[in-house]
Amino acid sequence: MVKFEYSSLTNERGSIVIHARGLARSFPTRAGRDKTEVRAVAGVDLDVEAGEIVGFLGPNGAGKTTTLRMLTTLLTPTSGTATVAGYDVASQPGLVRQSIGYVSQSGSTQPEARAGEEVVDHGQLYGIPKAQATARGQELFAQLELDGMWKRAPKAMSGGQRRRLDIAMGLVHDPQLVFLDEPTTGLDPQARANLWSHISQLRNGRGMTVFLTTHYLDEADALCDRVLVIDRGTIVAADTPDALKRQVAGDLVELVVGDRAQVVPAATALSALVPGESAHVDGTTVSLRVPGAGSHLAGLVRELDDAGVALVSVDVRRPTLDDVFLTLTGRSLREDAA
Amino acid sequence: MTTTAPTAPAAPATVLPSAPSFLRATGIVFRRQLRIALRNPAWVIIGLVQPVLYLVLFGPLLQPLSASFGVENAYTIFVPGLLVQLGIFGALFAGFGLVAEWRAGVIEAERVTPASRTALLFGRILRDVLQLFAQGLVLIGLGWAFGLRASLGGMLFGLLLTLLLGASCAAASNTLGLITKSEDVLAPVVNSIALPVLLLSGILLPLSLGPTWLQVVGDVMPTKHIVDAIRGAFTGGWGIETLWGSIWSVVIFVILMWVGTRTFRKENA
Numbered sequence: 001m002v003k004f005e006y007s008s009l010t011n012e013r014g015s016i017v018i019h020a021r022g023l024a025r026s027f028p029t030r031a032g033r034d035k036t037e038v039r040a041v042a043g044v045d046l047d048v049e050a051g052e053i054v055g056f057l058g059p060n061g062a063g064k065t066t067t068l069r070m071l072t073t074l075l076t077p078t079s080g081t082a083t084v085a086g087y088d089v090a091s092q093p094g095l096v097r098q099s100i101g102y103v104s105q106s107g108s109t110q111p112e113a114r115a116g117e118e119v120v121d122h123g124q125l126y127g128i129p130k131a132q133a134t135a136r137g138q139e140l141f142a143q144l145e146l147d148g149m150w151k152r153a154p155k156a157m158s159g160g161q162r163r164r165l166d167i168a169m170g171l172v173h174d175p176q177l178v179f180l181d182e183p184t185t186g187l188d189p190q191a192r193a194n195l196w197s198h199i200s201q202l203r204n205g206r207g208m209t210v211f212l213t214t215h216y217l218d219e220a221d222a223l224c225d226r227v228l229v230i231d232r233g234t235i236v237a238a239d240t241p242d243a244l245k246r247q248v249a250g251d252l253v254e255l256v257v258g259d260r261a262q263v264v265p266a267a268t269a270l271s272a273l274v275p276g277e278s279a280h281v282d283g284t285t286v287s288l289r290v291p292g293a294g295s296h297l298a299g300l301v302r303e304l305d306d307a308g309v310a311l312v313s314v315d316v317r318r319p320t321l322d323d324v325f326l327t328l329t330g331r332s333l334r335e336d337a338a
Numbered sequence: 339m340t341t342t343a344p345t346a347p348a349a350p351a352t353v354l355p356s357a358p359s360f361l362r363a364t365g366i367v368f369r370r371q372l373r374i375a376l377r378n379p380a381w382v383i384i385g386l387v388q389p390v391l392y393l394v395l396f397g398p399l400l401q402p403l404s405a406s407f408g409v410e411n412a413y414t415i416f417v418p419g420l421l422v423q424l425g426i427f428g429a430l431f432a433g434f435g436l437v438a439e440w441r442a443g444v445i446e447a448e449r450v451t452p453a454s455r456t457a458l459l460f461g462r463i464l465r466d467v468l469q470l471f472a473q474g475l476v477l478i479g480l481g482w483a484f485g486l487r488a489s490l491g492g493m494l495f496g497l498l499l500t501l502l503l504g505a506s507c508a509a510a511s512n513t514l515g516l517i518t519k520s521e522d523v524l525a526p527v528v529n530s531i532a533l534p535v536l537l538l539s540g541i542l543l544p545l546s547l548g549p550t551w552l553q554v555v556g557d558v559m560p561t562k563h564i565v566d567a568i569r570g571a572f573t574g575g576w577g578i579e580t581l582w583g584s585i586w587s588v589v590i591f592v593i594l595m596w597v598g599t600r601t602f603r604k605e606n607a
Contacts, residue, residue, distance in 0.1 A: 072450055073450065074446065074449060074450060094357060094452050095354070095452075097450055097451060097452045098354045098355065098357060098452045099354060100450075102447070102450040104443050104446050104447065104450075105443075106441065106442070106443035106446065107442055107443035107444075108442075108443045108444060108446075108447035109442065109443075109444065109447075110374055110439065110442055110444055111442060112374060112377060112378055113370075113373075113374050113377075117370070117373065118370075121366055121369075121370045122447065122448075122451070124358065124362075124366045125358060125363060125366055125367075125448060125451040125452075125453040126355060126357075126358075126451050126452060126453075127355045127356050127357050127358045127452065127453075128355055166443075169447060170447075173355065
């Protein structure tokens with residue numbers, strides 16, 4: 001029997017802070033005259049350990065936000081169970097709310113209000129005395145590079161600053177577990193990279209557990225220890241980004257040859273690297289997925305040179321999370337997100 | 339998936355900060371709402387301009403009719419009607435603010451705190467009631483300058499019924515805002531309620547001036563009895579209408595507050 005200990009200062013790695021089994025949610029909807037149900041989330045099982053940054057990756061409409069809203073007590077599950085920070089979301093919603101931070105996609109502050117006052121009021125709604133909420137808010141403003149913004153109205157802030165203000169709102173009561181819904185949507189690349197470093201800092205500096213949703217592959221890749229891939233309401237894969245990419249059989253090797261006569265010897269040489277597979281030919285381009293392509297490349301180039309094949313270019317591409325998504329679902333996440 | 343045993347974790351040993359009491363949470367929400375309203379007082383002023391215009395531009399037309407109302411000065415009859423108008427119209431628009439807050443994510447951010455969800459509604463209604471109280475005082479003060487005369491007790495009682503009605507309308511409007519989350523739904527609903535209420539409650543002119551059929555239709559409107567009760571309090575004519583108006587005010591208040599509380603407490607609102 002494993003005994004789980006939970007400390008407010010240092011989350012011990014290994015203890016489970018989010019535990020869901022068969023979590024599902026349907027919404028009633030009308031199709032013409034018939035009332036039907038749409039299964040937004042169709043039975044999700046997940047476990048998140050203390051101190052992890054876990055990314056919930058999937059296209060828009062896959063059920064990410066619905067799952068997040070169930071875990072944060074904003075939506076009642078139709079079926080299934082979930083324990084968050086040790087409390088049951090259905091029977092102990094108040095205790096769950098006290099234990100977690102939540103940063104929604106749509107923001108959290110009134111555009112005309114003052115940033116600092118919003119943060120202090122929010123802290124007080126968590127039962128924190130005003131002085132303590134003020135001190136904590138100012139500390140968060142300093143950490144999140146919002147110095148001098150205390151009296152600024154959110155509407156006068158940049159998109160990146162507003163997102164960081166939302167994060168300060170979600171952290172004012174010092175939760176050990178924080179949920180971020182699409183934290184960098186709508187931000188420019190610089191602001192996104194900046195926010196990523198702040199999110200990493202939450203875990204590295206404060207030992208927090210971060211659960212975030214995203215439909216950006218690079219975000220999941222750069223930020224998350226573990227990625228849960230969700231598609232059409234179910235989790236289709238869950239692992240570290242590297243392990244997920246290893247599931248895709250190898251790196252993509254792409255050779256471009258000078259003329260069509262050289263396509264056949266090039267394809268033969270490339271196919272020889274992977275027993276049982278044959279290279280894909282498109283015009284003068286020959287390609288194949290080769291596990292551990294790096295170690296074969298030098299030999300391949302030498303062999304082709306000896307055979308008199310003149311290479312125009314050689315390209316090796318590591319699998320991306322998009323390749324993972326494509327392999328798992330048969331669809332590209334990029335097309336979906338566009 | 340993790341390799342750890344997939345059993346539900348035990349409840350944490352950590353001591354959490356205790357959730358604020360209902361009154362405390364209501365106070366925090368009220369203070370925040372008031373601060374935001376005062377920082378942008380345009381809406382408070384716009385809400386007051388309309389009844390003041392009625393008072394200044396329509397009131398003089400009623401003066402020659404004072405005798406048929408049985409009062410020395412028509413403003414003693416007119417101001418109570420304007421109070422009810424202010425209470426209904428001003429408060430019915432509260433829902434628009436709530437929809438804007440919903441869009442900014444404020445409501446959801448508040449709903450994920452441990453604070454009582456009923457407090458989220460009550461704090462907002464308190465702001466509307468305070469705003470109505472201030473506007474009512476201005477209206478009565480202006481009316482007094484125009485010649486309104488009534489007992490202090492009568493005016494306070496009239497103001498109290500107005501505040502009850504205003505609280506009810508604010509609850510209804512906030513509830514509707516939370517359910518629909520759309521100005522496009524809210525606007526026609528508010529307008530289609532407000533116009534018949536305005537015309538059939540005798541707000542501008544007492545319905546007793548009109549034909550019998552209009553009086554019968556007006557009797558169906560609870561707000562007509564509230565207007566009559568406030569008029570009675572102002573003119574010193576306490577009677578059965580005072581009772582009916584008070585009962586209706588309380589009944590409407592209880593029903594709409596109950597519906598509002600239920601809506602705000604619902605998990606999926």
